Amino acid sequence: MGPLGAQPRRQSLLWLWVLLGFGSVGLLCCCGGVVGVMLFGMNVVEAEVADLLRDNPKLRQHVGEIESLELDWVATAAKEDDETFVYRVQGDRGSGVLTVEQTEDDDWNKVIVRATLRLPDGTQVQIVP
8 A cells, every 4th residue: 555645556558559559550551552552453454454455446546545544443333244344545636434344365364355435425436346
């Protein structure tokens, strides 16, 4: 017992703060790493699709030389099919929304089965086949 009127000693919460700090940093690194890997993977897929469609005469007629091709996450998530992706494409002659059904062959190469370009005026152009 301590002197009369003395308050009981409070247990230090330093260990709790240290544990929360390390846990938060670990969680942030883990989630950030997963997001980073996912974004890197999507950049690779975007580049692959752009390379596969770069010389397509119908796409070149409406969009021209591809300057950017970016995945539209919301429109892609709204698709029922796991192999259909929606991209926003911008070229030196125009822009549009490109819906691409893609798969992989036996050697894991990306193959575009079907692609449709929707122009800003609503016109649909079949790019592939």
